[in-house]
Amino acid sequence: MKKILALILFVFSLSGETNAQFSDDIASKKITINGLNKLYNLEYREAERILKPVLQKYEEHPVSFLIKATLLQYEFAPIEQNVTHFKEYISNLEKCIKLAKEQYDAGKYKTDATFYLLAAHGNISRAYHYNKDYLKAGLEAKRAYSYLKEGYGLAKENSEFYFTNGLYKYYRVQYPETHPSIKPIIFFFTDGNKMQGLADLRQASKSSLFSRMEASFFLAGICLKYESLTKEAVSILRVLHEKYPNNPDFLLKYIEALLIGGELELSSQKLKKLEVFKGGDYEVATFVFRGEISFLKRDFNKASISFKKAVSLKKEGAETSDLKSMALCRLGEISLGLGENKNAKEYFKQCLDIAEYSRIIKKAELELKRL
Structure with missing residues (x-):
């Protein structure tokens, strides 16, 4: 899941207290969806071509810097190990934070700004974690958590929140089970609930517009790793692989699920494609x-x-x-x-x-x- 941890997709379908400059721009939102679909399928140049009008139109808007960071994250993965582009990646996320904080402090587009800040801080934290810079990762995670709490009760208002809520509720319980040493620290965090977390992720995978793919992928991973729900995982991953056939992360997890389910012939066929990556x-x-x-x-x-x-x-x-x-x-x-x-x-x-x-x-x- 290394390239899919970004929370960027939430920002494109906000309703209610939104920034009319982007959130009500139906044409730009459709362009963005099309561009990201190309990106998920690793069609980098086509994704850039499609997204260019949006980036130009909103060049001083937080969303443009999130898109730029995501383009870098996919094309130069693992971005944390890419000396040339890692600084550029972090710079884009910091610019997103600066612009989003201005919106947040003004209080005019607070719901929008909360998502931008959560996405940017969360991605910086993830990046530093992979680089084993745990102090910086922890500081960014703390900042992201404050915005996560703000959106905790907004799922009924906006289905995109089911994804963040579901991830938090599930991993708030699962992570300390797998890493007991974290228990003294995580004790102070809001309680979680595995069953409710799974329910929220399933809801996001069905009803969310932009976070549907990410919710599906995380849900499939949880089904395989912790819950032994192989049939559900196979069903989810088959759809993702068929929609994004060039994406090796989806292919890898699909083969894993097939093997756990004992489907040797199909897994053998799919493995031939994975071998080239x-x-x-x-x-x-x-x-x-x-x-x-x-x-x-x-x-x-x-x-x-x-x-x-x-x-x-x-x-x-x-x-x-x-x-x-x-x-x-x-x-x-x-x-x-x-x-x-x-x-x-x-x-x-x-x-x-x-x-x-x-x-x-x-x-x-x-x-x-x-x-």
Whole structure:
């Protein structure tokens, strides 16, 4: 989900207390949707061409700087590791904050401004987090949280808020479960509710106009990672992949869901397309998925070779740790089958050091107890 964490899409469908200069501009909003659809499909030049009239018309408006930042985030991913464009990315988000804060302080377009500020601060926080600059990330997250709270009760007024609300409600509970060390800090945050978070995300994926895609992708990821709702995830990801066939993030998660569901033939077909993409997540995923296919076909020797290659790759990406935890768990199972209990124990321990998937954690913990 590394390139989809941006909250930019919320700002385009505000109603009520909105800035007539953009929010009531139906033509510009349609252009923006078309441009972003091209961007999601990695058609960068076409996206820029389509979005150019909007950027020119609103060149001193917060939305233009959010769009510019998002264009950079997609084309030069991972933006945090791109020395040339990372500064430009942060600069665009800071300009968005400056203009949005002026609106916010004036109180004239406060609902609009709240979204711009939430999106910009949230993206800066995410970027610094990936660069392991945790102090700056924490400061930006704190600023984003204040605006998140302001929009917490606005979902009935505007369906776009179901996405932010759903993410917060779900991860407010899930994140400290996966990362216990954060509990003393997160204790002071507003309570969450997993079931309500899922309900809000499902509502956003159906009724939101601009955040529908992001809500769907996050929902599918949660279904796979924490909730074991494989059929729902497959259904969601099939639609995303068919609509944006060039997007490797959607393809990666779709193949993962297919494999969990045991659909070997289709996953094997889709894997051929994933293999052409370069980057940490895609290269590691290729070996993990090859290994999983071999494992499910009970070719354990071939599976072991692929899993070991996945683990040995010195690649970094948002999905890398999760993917390697899957490989390590399978290597533990293979070692158990060979009677190599010492190796199995080590693989399961390594797996648990990085695993966040509920099913992977349960499997590794269960096998370690048996050893």
